[in-house]
Amino acid sequence: MNRPSPLLYLAAFGISLIAALTLTPIARRFAFRVGLHDEPSSRKAHPEPIALLGGVAIYGAAAVAAFLAVPSASEQLKGIFLGGLVILFVGLQDDLAGMDPWVKLVGQATAGLVLVGFGLKGNLSGIPALDAAITVAWIVVAVNAINLSDNMDGLAAGITAAASISYFAIAVSWDQYLVAVISMVLAGGVIGFLVFNFPPAKIFMGDAGSHILGFLLAVMGLNLRFPTRPRLATLFVPVIVLGVPLTDMLMVAISRRRRGISASTGGTDHTSHRLVVKGMTRRRVVVVLWIAGLACGGTALLVSHAPLGLALAITGLFGGVCLATIYWLERLGAPESLVFDKTETPAENGSAASIDRS
Numbered sequence: 001m002n003r004p005s006p007l008l009y010l011a012a013f014g015i016s017l018i019a020a021l022t023l024t025p026i027a028r029r030f031a032f033r034v035g036l037h038d039e040p041s042s043r044k045a046h047p048e049p050i051a052l053l054g055g056v057a058i059y060g061a062a063a064v065a066a067f068l069a070v071p072s073a074s075e076q077l078k079g080i081f082l083g084g085l086v087i088l089f090v091g092l093q094d095d096l097a098g099m100d101p102w103v104k105l106v107g108q109a110t111a112g113l114v115l116v117g118f119g120l121k122g123n124l125s126g127i128p129a130l131d132a133a134i135t136v137a138w139i140v141v142a143v144n145a146i147n148l149s150d151n152m153d154g155l156a157a158g159i160t161a162a163a164s165i166s167y168f169a170i171a172v173s174w175d176q177y178l179v180a181v182i183s184m185v186l187a188g189g190v191i192g193f194l195v196f197n198f199p200p201a202k203i204f205m206g207d208a209g210s211h212i213l214g215f216l217l218a219v220m221g222l223n224l225r226f227p228t229r230p231r232l233a234t235l236f237v238p239v240i241v242l243g244v245p246l247t248d249m250l251m252v253a254i255s256r257r258r259r260g261i262s263a264s265t266g267g268t269d270h271t272s273h274r275l276v277v278k279g280m281t282r283r284r285v286v287v288v289l290w291i292a293g294l295a296c297g298g299t300a301l302l303v304s305h306a307p308l309g310l311a312l313a314i315t316g317l318f319g320g321v322c323l324a325t326i327y328w329l330e331r332l333g334a335p336e337s338l339v340f341d342k343t344e345t346p347a348e349n350g351s352a353a354s355i356d357r358s
Contacts, residue, residue, distance in 0.1 A: 055209020166297020
């Protein structure tokens with residue numbers, strides 16, 4: 001792809017934003033018409049049914065904007081959005097009737113294999129079979145990290161917007177124009193959705209939404225290239241970009257193992273829940289974690305351009321900060337339940353689903 005005009009990025013973002021602003025209310029009305037909504041319960045904060053299908057609106061907005069913005073990259077986009085369609089249906093099925101965790105993992109891996117089939121895999125080892133396995137593993141990890149972070153209104157969408165903006169900055173600085181366009185269409189889609197999802201939410205993205213967001217973020221990380229840098233220097237750039245959801249996922253896994261609880265068991269033990277117990281309002285928690293996501297993106301941008309020694313030092317320091325954060329959060333304790341004030345910011349359902357299933 002030749003160097004595009006900056007207007008292309010603005011157009012990609014604008015088309016996706018407008019499409020999301022248009023499609024999200026339509027998805028909300030359709031969800032209520034077919035009975036696809038999340039009901040209140042003793043373990044969920046919202047006092048009335050909330051529509052699902054927000055993820056379908058985000059996917060539609062991003063796909064339309066991408067194909068309109070860069071028709072010359074249609075083959076790559078077919079692979080990306082076909083894999084996205086697979087992961088979207090996996091999430092929808094989980095929203096509709098629930099899925100066994102292992103079956104869900106198979107569906108996520110299948111979406112990764114679609115990418116591999118279109119040649120959109122990572123290139124870490126130079127060994128095709130190993131790179132394919134790494135690609136599938138990264139897809140599964142990123143999808144589940146975003147799925148687990150979807151536990152308060154606006155949280156997963158805002159974290160995704162922060163990561164997309166970060167990927168855009170990195171991609172443009174390295175002339176990775178297709179990744180830059182995809183990051184803009186995803187940012188536009190989630191920001192348009194956030195208009196209806198920011199506390200108190202009028203629609204949830206559901207597992208379908210968190211799955212497609214994690215998938216597209218993973219795709220961007222896989223397709224970043226740093227041709228003049230040692231591979232070791234930039235190996236963890238995508239991991240750093242997704243530092244907030246990955247740290248939360250690791251913390252929850254460690255915490256539940258320490259307490260003898262299955263990782264697939266629901267609980268209000270995520271970073272956001274612990275910060276609420278610490279005394280922060282849910283809106284403030286959401287904004288703080290958005291800012292943390294942008295800080296992670298800024299760190300990744302610095303690492304992508306720093307000399308090898310400095311890049312490794314920053315990466316090591318970043319890892320140390322994440323581990324220290326996990327230790328501090330675990331010291332706060334994992335609340336068995338949260339008493340939500342129905343008049344304040346409710347937790348979300350991919351969201352509320354996190355309280356129940358994640």
